Amino acid sequence: MRLGIVTGKIWATRKDASLDGIKLYVLQPLDYLLAPQGSSLIAIDAIGAGEGDTVFWVGGGDATLAFDGRTIASDASIVGIVDSVHTEPDVM
Amino acid sequence: MRLGIVTGKIWATRKDASLDGIKLYVLQPLDYLLAPQGSSLIAIDAIGAGEGDTVFWVGGGDATLAFDGRTIASDASIVGIVDSVHTEPDVM
Amino acid sequence: MRLGIVTGKIWATRKDASLDGIKLYVLQPLDYLLAPQGSSLIAIDAIGAGEGDTVFWVGGGDATLAFDGRTIASDASIVGIVDSVHTEPDVM
Amino acid sequence: MRLGIVTGKIWATRKDASLDGIKLYVLQPLDYLLAPQGSSLIAIDAIGAGEGDTVFWVGGGDATLAFDGRTIASDASIVGIVDSVHTEPDVM
Amino acid sequence: MRLGIVTGKIWATRKDASLDGIKLYVLQPLDYLLAPQGSSLIAIDAIGAGEGDTVFWVGGGDATLAFDGRTIASDASIVGIVDSVHTEPDVM
Numbered sequence: 001m002r003l004g005i006v007t008g009k010i011w012a013t014r015k016d017a018s019l020d021g022i023k024l025y026v027l028q029p030l031d032y033l034l035a036p037q038g039s040s041l042i043a044i045d046a047i048g049a050g051e052g053d054t055v056f057w058v059g060g061g062d063a064t065l066a067f068d069g070r071t072i073a074s075d076a077s078i079v080g081i082v083d084s085v086h087t088e089p090d091v092m
Numbered sequence: 093m094r095l096g097i098v099t100g101k102i103w104a105t106r107k108d109a110s111l112d113g114i115k116l117y118v119l120q121p122l123d124y125l126l127a128p129q130g131s132s133l134i135a136i137d138a139i140g141a142g143e144g145d146t147v148f149w150v151g152g153g154d155a156t157l158a159f160d161g162r163t164i165a166s167d168a169s170i171v172g173i174v175d176s177v178h179t180e181p182d183v184m
Numbered sequence: 185m186r187l188g189i190v191t192g193k194i195w196a197t198r199k200d201a202s203l204d205g206i207k208l209y210v211l212q213p214l215d216y217l218l219a220p221q222g223s224s225l226i227a228i229d230a231i232g233a234g235e236g237d238t239v240f241w242v243g244g245g246d247a248t249l250a251f252d253g254r255t256i257a258s259d260a261s262i263v264g265i266v267d268s269v270h271t272e273p274d275v276m
Numbered sequence: 277m278r279l280g281i282v283t284g285k286i287w288a289t290r291k292d293a294s295l296d297g298i299k300l301y302v303l304q305p306l307d308y309l310l311a312p313q314g315s316s317l318i319a320i321d322a323i324g325a326g327e328g329d330t331v332f333w334v335g336g337g338d339a340t341l342a343f344d345g346r347t348i349a350s351d352a353s354i355v356g357i358v359d360s361v362h363t364e365p366d367v368m
Numbered sequence: 369m370r371l372g373i374v375t376g377k378i379w380a381t382r383k384d385a386s387l388d389g390i391k392l393y394v395l396q397p398l399d400y401l402l403a404p405q406g407s408s409l410i411a412i413d414a415i416g417a418g419e420g421d422t423v424f425w426v427g428g429g430d431a432t433l434a435f436d437g438r439t440i441a442s443d444a445s446i447v448g449i450v451d452s453v454h455t456e457p458d459v460m
Contacts, residue, residue: 008179015172080291100271192455363376
């Protein structure tokens with residue numbers, strides 16, 4: 001998974017039926033120091049995140065697992081809201 | 093998912109049977125400001141998009157989900173036409 | 185999917201049994217203007233392509249779909265021979 | 277798989293139910309000489325690793341295999357603790 | 369698939385049970401001219417390769433296919449030993 005921040009939303013009337021009722025967020029990936037890293041993408045939301053939330057998200061073929069059983073046409077899914085990140089630079 | 097714009101079409105008489113009757117579009121990926129980003133690719137269309145449409149698309153192993161049940165030899169699928177993108181730069 | 189041109193072949197006597205009787209081609213990826221793009225890779229052939237053919241191919245977890253039902257140890261599969269590419273630069 | 281070192285931990289109260297009770301580690305990928313390589317990511321732990329451990333991990337669609345049968349919303353999973361790496365530069 | 373050369377081995381006592389008895393090789397990817405290309409990774413061996421062998425390997429979600437039926441926590445698998453590579457530069 002990667003960290004990210006929800007920065008916007010996509011509106012789409014015509015879309016695959018599996019996406020009906022699913023929020024489509026613009027997500028800016030972040031590194032573990034919470035600095036932007038890489039390009040924004042569109043992610044579906046599995047846990048009730050909102051704009052401005054720092055989240056972690058799953059990419060690729062496992063993104064749809066967040067909605068058990070339901071098969072959704074997506075490849076990026078927000079699966080958690082980050083409370084805090086703790087890192088130990090000493091271990092390096 | 094990523095944004096993109098449909099810029100062309102591929103014709104292919106000899107192809108995997110799973111692709112019969114499926115449109116093969118040339119797709120230029122876009123960033124969330126709708127500027128071109130990365131290389132063009134070939135995507136199948138799941139929702140009736142046409143050349144010039146701004147769309148969002150699924151890549152990798154989930155691309156075939158767009159045609160529920162039907163297994164298609166593809167790794168990129170257009171799953172929605174974008175009405176509008178709203179971003180909040182203030183959240184960063 | 186991506187475009188590519190078949191530039192060579194791999195011979196391998198000792199290989200996973202799922203690859204027996206399958207052609208292993210060296211494939212140079214091409215952009216939509218048919219210029220080389222990225223590094224060559226090895227792809228299996230699902231449709232009877234040959235050296236010199238301009239093809240399109242599926243990468244990643246869906247590559248094996250080309251042989252319905254049969255599970256093959258591959259991650260890139262040629263699924264069509266390109267007749268022509270039509271692009272509309274005006275849409276950008 | 278890739279090598280990595282566990283450098284931190286993520287706390288998240290609100291998350292996908294499949295992640296309950298699962299440790300979420302910050303992981304710095306390493307090359308085979310154990311030097312940092314690429315960006316940190318978040319991985320789940322399948323084998324009881326801890327901060328400071330040199331591990332190897334699985335990415336992408338297979339990361340969830342580490343918990344047989346259980347489907348987890350993740351795309352990176354620590355699957356082993358490295359005892360030693362032996363390389364033969366002479367073979368190149 | 370990509371070409372590669374087996375340059376070393378990883379020892380790991382504590383690992384996911386699915387990896388018991390499986391060899392974990394350090395693999396240097398090669399281009400089709402057999403020159404090193406990209407970073408080393410760890411691959412499981414499906415066909416009895418050894419250090420110094422020039423092989424081809426499957427990455428991503430299909431890597432586990434090499435052990436039909438058996439689900440292994442891996443994302444890279446050696447599936448063949450290369451006898452020879454033949455390329456036709458004239459086709460470009």
